[in-house]
Amino acid sequence: MNFLFDAFAHFNYFITIFLMVSGLYIVVARGNMVKKLVGLSLFQTSVYLLYISPGKILGGTPPIIAEGFKTYANPLPHVLILTAIVVGVATLALGLALVVRINEAFGTIEEDELFAGDLDE
Amino acid sequence: MIEAQLPALQVIIPLFGAVLTALVRHDKASWGIALIVSLMMPVISFALLQQVLATETGIISYALGGWAPPLGIEYRIDLANAFILLLVSVMGALVMAYAPRSVTAEIGRDRASWFYTMYLLCLTGLLGIAITGDAFNIFVFLEVSSLATYVLIALGKDKRAVLSAYQYLIIGTIGATFYVIGIGLLYVMTGTLNLADIANRIGNIEQTRTVLAALAFLTVGISLKLALFPLHVWLPNAYAYAPSVATAFLASTATKVAVYLLLRIFFSVFGVALVFNTLPVSEILLTLSVAAMFGASIVAVFQSNVKRMLAYSSVAQIGYITLGIALANQTGLTGGIVHLFNHALIKGALFLSLGCLVYRMGIVKIEDMSGIGRRMPYTMAAFTVAGLSLIGVPGTVGFVSKWYLAQGAFENGLWWLVAAIMLSSLIAVVYIGRVIEVAYFRDVTAKPITPNRVPLEMLGVTWLLAAATIYFGIDTELTAGMASKAAEILLAGPK
Numbered sequence: 001m002n003f004l005f006d007a008f009a010h011f012n013y014f015i016t017i018f019l020m021v022s023g024l025y026i027v028v029a030r031g032n033m034v035k036k037l038v039g040l041s042l043f044q045t046s047v048y049l050l051y052i053s054p055g056k057i058l059g060g061t062p063p064i065i066a067e068g069f070k071t072y073a074n075p076l077p078h079v080l081i082l083t084a085i086v087v088g089v090a091t092l093a094l095g096l097a098l099v100v101r102i103n104e105a106f107g108t109i110e111e112d113e114l115f116a117g118d119l120d121e
Numbered sequence: 122m123i124e125a126q127l128p129a130l131q132v133i134i135p136l137f138g139a140v141l142t143a144l145v146r147h148d149k150a151s152w153g154i155a156l157i158v159s160l161m162m163p164v165i166s167f168a169l170l171q172q173v174l175a176t177e178t179g180i181i182s183y184a185l186g187g188w189a190p191p192l193g194i195e196y197r198i199d200l201a202n203a204f205i206l207l208l209v210s211v212m213g214a215l216v217m218a219y220a221p222r223s224v225t226a227e228i229g230r231d232r233a234s235w236f237y238t239m240y241l242l243c244l245t246g247l248l249g250i251a252i253t254g255d256a257f258n259i260f261v262f263l264e265v266s267s268l269a270t271y272v273l274i275a276l277g278k279d280k281r282a283v284l285s286a287y288q289y290l291i292i293g294t295i296g297a298t299f300y301v302i303g304i305g306l307l308y309v310m311t312g313t314l315n316l317a318d319i320a321n322r323i324g325n326i327e328q329t330r331t332v333l334a335a336l337a338f339l340t341v342g343i344s345l346k347l348a349l350f351p352l353h354v355w356l357p358n359a360y361a362y363a364p365s366v367a368t369a370f371l372a373s374t375a376t377k378v379a380v381y382l383l384l385r386i387f388f389s390v391f392g393v394a395l396v397f398n399t400l401p402v403s404e405i406l407l408t409l410s411v412a413a414m415f416g417a418s419i420v421a422v423f424q425s426n427v428k429r430m431l432a433y434s435s436v437a438q439i440g441y442i443t444l445g446i447a448l449a450n451q452t453g454l455t456g457g458i459v460h461l462f463n464h465a466l467i468k469g470a471l472f473l474s475l476g477c478l479v480y481r482m483g484i485v486k487i488e489d490m491s492g493i494g495r496r497m498p499y500t501m502a503a504f505t506v507a508g509l510s511l512i513g514v515p516g517t518v519g520f521v522s523k524w525y526l527a528q529g530a531f532e533n534g535l536w537w538l539v540a541a542i543m544l545s546s547l548i549a550v551v552y553i554g555r556v557i558e559v560a561y562f563r564d565v566t567a568k569p570i571t572p573n574r575v576p577l578e579m580l581g582v583t584w585l586l587a588a589a590t591i592y593f594g595i596d597t598e599l600t601a602g603m604a605s606k607a608a609e610i611l612l613a614g615p616k
Contacts, residue, residue, distance in 0.1 A: 020302075027291060040294055047301050054309050077308075080257055084301065087264045091294050094268055098275060098287045105280040114284065 012053040019046035031111040033102065037095045044088045051077040051084070124168065128183040128196040131165050131206065132249045132262075134158055139241035148233035152221045155237040159217035162210030162248070170203040179610065182254075190254070191315035197254030201458075201607040205251045205381045208462055209374045212469055213244050216370045219582040223476050226571075227364045228276050236276055240370065243269035247378045256304045256314045259382065260297065263346070267293045270375060273367040274359050285358035292345055292355040299342030306335035320390050320615030327395050336396070339386050347379035349443060350413035353436045360432035361485075365476030368428065372435055372472055373465035380442055380461055387446065388611035397449045406447035411541055413440025418548035422555070428485045430552055431471055434511065437545065438464045444538075445526055453529020454608035459601050460522035463510070463593065467519065470507035470586035474500050477579050483570040487556060492565030494557075499580055501560050503587040508553035510590035513546045517594040521601060 007014060019042055026039025055074035063072040103109050123130075138158035142151040172181055183196040190197075198206070217240070224233050246266025250259050271293070275286035308314055310331050311322040326332055341352075348356040356376075360368050387396045397403045414437050421433035442464065445457015477500040478484055478493065494501040506517075513519035523542055530538035593600050 024295070027295065033287065036291060040291060043295070044298055047298055047305065050302065050305050051308075080314075083257070083261060087261070090268055091264070091290065094271060095287065095290050095294075098271070098283055098290065101275070101283040102287060105283060 012049065016046050016049045016053070019043075019049065033099045033109040033111065034096070037092060037099070040095070041088065041092055044084070044091075048081045048084060051081050124172065125183075127165050127169055127172070128181065128198060128252055129185060131162065131169065131210075131252055132245055134161055134165075135241045135245040135248065139238050139245060142234060142238045142241060146234045148225060148230045149221070151234040151237040152217075152224075155220075155241055156217045158241060159210075159214040159244070162244070163207065163214050166203065166206040166210045166248075169198055170200075170207055173198055173200055173203045191313050191318040194258050195254040195315055195317075196252050197317065198252060200603065200610055201384065202251045202381065204458070204462070204603050204607055205378060206248060208465055209244070209247050209251060209378065212370065212373045212465055215469065215582050215586065216366060216373075216473075219369075219473055219476070219579050220366045221578075222576050223366050223480050223579060224364065226480055227278055227366075232276065236273070236364070236367075239269045239272045239276070240367070242266070243273060243370070243375075247374055250378050251381060254316050256307070256316055256319065258314075260301050260304065263297050263300065263382075266375065266378075267297060267346075270371060273371070274363040276367070277362040277364050279362045281358070282362035285355075285362050289355040289359045292352075296342045296345030296352075299338045299345065301342075303335045303338035303342060306331050306338065310335070316385065316390055317615065320392070323391065327391070328399075333400075336386075336391055336400070340383070340402070343379055343383045343386065347376050347383060347443075348436055348439055350409045350416060350436065350440060353413070353417070353439075356436060357429050357432040360435065360472075361426055361429035365428075365472065365479050368432075369469050369472035369476060372432075373469040376435070376439055377461050377465055380439070380446075380457075383443075384446065384458075384611055389615050392614045393449060393612060394614075403447050403449055406443055407538075410440040410444035410447055411538070413437055414444070414541065414545040415548070418545055418552070422548065422552045424552075425487050426485055427487055427490070427556060428472070428475055430487075430556075431468065431475070434549065434552065435464075435468060437549075438468070438511075440545075441522065441526060441542075444542075445529065448526070448529040448533055448535075449612075450529055450532050451605070451608055451612060452525055452532055454612060455601065455605040456522050456525030456527075456529050458604035458607055459525060459597075462600050462604065463518035463522050463590070466586055466590050466593065467507050467510045470503060470583060470590060471511065473579070473583040473586065474504040474507065477575045477583060480579065481569050481571060481573070481575050482567050484567060487559055489567055490556065490559050491563035491567070492560070493567055494560035496565055496567065496569075497575065500575060500583065503580075503583045504560075505557055506587040507590055508557065510594065512549045512553055516591065518590045518600075519546075519594075521594055521597050525601065 023039045023043030023046060027036050030036050055077035057071055057073055060071045060073045061069045063075040099109055106114055108114060135158050138154050142154050145151050179199055181198045184190055185194040185196055224236055228236050243266050246262045249262030253259055271286045271290045275283045307319055310326055311319050313319055345352045417433045417436035421430045424430035442457045442460050445453050510517035510519040513523045527539045527542050
């Protein structure tokens with residue numbers, strides 16, 4: 001019972017960790033290079049949640065300096081994550097561009113096919 | 122007036138240089154811009170070092186944009202990062218002086234301009250990580266340098282270059298995300314992103330599970346970036362297939378800045394007491410370092426691509442650096458930091474001399490190198506000198522760092538470790554010896570691919586670095602002296 005209550009009170013962290021682990025699992029387990037990037041994005045997205053959810057205060061308002069706004073949410077995590085989103089998008093774009101190049105050079109984006117031939121020498 | 126703004130200029134100038142090269146898009150003009158910027162960097166970092174030495178506290182604090190820390194972003198420079206800034210900017214300047222013909226030959230004129238853009242962005246990121254005192258700012262610079270690095274690697278001539286760039290992108294992003302998770306957990310616990318401020322507030326809560334998890338995430342994330350032994354798999358291919366100039370630059374700066382970041386997190390944020398006395402970080406790091414020194418060196422012996430061989434050797438040498446961190450005493454840490462500098466010189470010289478071989482002969486494989494020492498005597502002589510430094514022959518820089526490391530091991534009473542340091546150096550004799558044997562004692566077979574001799578600037582920079590590995594092996598006052606002071610500051614912990 002106690003555990004259930006804990007789980008409910010911290011459900012945002014459980015979702016974060018679920019996304020984090022499933023993203024990382026996809027990166028490791030999938031051989032398709034586009035799918036790997038999807039997993040990587042999922043992994044990065046989980047971090048956005050990790051930052052933003054503690055910034056929310058129950059009953060808090062948007063952070064505005066004015067009459068009647070006493071308890072407000074922390075705006076800093078949002079700003080940080082805005083930066084992190086930009087970084088994530090840039091990484092994804094570069095990753096996909098590299099996959100296009102790999103497809104042009106090798107004719108496949110499946111890792112098991114790519115490493116089937118002896119690439120090292 | 123301008124002196125006070127130097128910390129910002131150190132990062133802003135290469136950033137604007139990158140934009141400028143991207144707009145110009147002309148190979149020679151872009152190189153000119155990159156060279157001017159790269160030559161300004163050592164001047165600024167040397168002036169910063171002088172400023173740090175002149176202050177009483179030994180710390181320069183610069184409020185970026187006039188916003189006072191801890192809320193604003195603080196650029197915070199002490200002797201440790203002034204040393205790293207100087208190292209990165211000097212290596213950048215040397216590599217740029219070497220670059221133009223090698224880049225045009227390996228990348229092509231049409232894409233050369235983009236190479237310089239990416240190089241300058243990478244330089245911005247690396248200098249930014251070293252100079253800033255804000256944890257999230259470090260992440261941004263980390264990604265700036267990483268994204269630029271992926272492109273630099275992908276520009277390599279071999280088609281496997283894109284594949285290695287992709288692999289590095291996946292692993293590098295996981296590393297950077299781990300770093301962000303760690304910083305996020307610290308932020309939740311302390312409510313601040315300023316490294317010095319985090320260190321102040323962490324005292325009462327350092328045994329909580331969240332803070333320990335943060336330390337774990339940060340350690341693993343940064344270890345991915347610095348290629349600590351089992352996390353090094355991205356490095357050999359990335360170094361082997363990147364353009365020669367990029368390999369030389371990355372090998373001598375990128376992993377070194379990551380090591381600096383680890384030092385900062387361990388010593389200036391969490392402190393020696395928690396990391397090394399309470400937690401078994403020292404034991405773990407020691408085991409992995411020794412595994413790197415032997416494992417990676419042995420793999421290096423069996424490589425036929427010399428660039429790849431040197432890349433594995435880099436993993437082994439990073440083992441020596443982390444060994445110095447693991448010892449966590451004054452002498453050992455001095456050894457680690459001085460090896461950071463020395464290894465940058467050595468690997469710079471080795472990779473640049475390989476760049477000369479690629480330029481003139483188009484070869485990187487050991488079996489194609491037979492008799493190359495007689496055909497290209499100056500290049501191979503530089504390779505030999507730097508190779509001897511890598512082994513750690515007395516009178517070279519490699520000996521200085523290993524001497525400090527061995528003494529540090531003595532101080533901790535780890536006798537077997539002294540033997541391990543010497544034994545692993547013997548493996549370096551084998552793989553460097555293989556190249557020297559083929560280059561000097563076999564018949565000449567290789568045919569040049571270009572009638573041009575190796576240009577003077579390429580040979581000059583290579584020789585400058587090779588000579589530096591001898592010079593700093595004899596005159597250790599500057600390097601070891603500074604490393605020892607930096608170690609003192611780091612061991613003293615957060616102020």
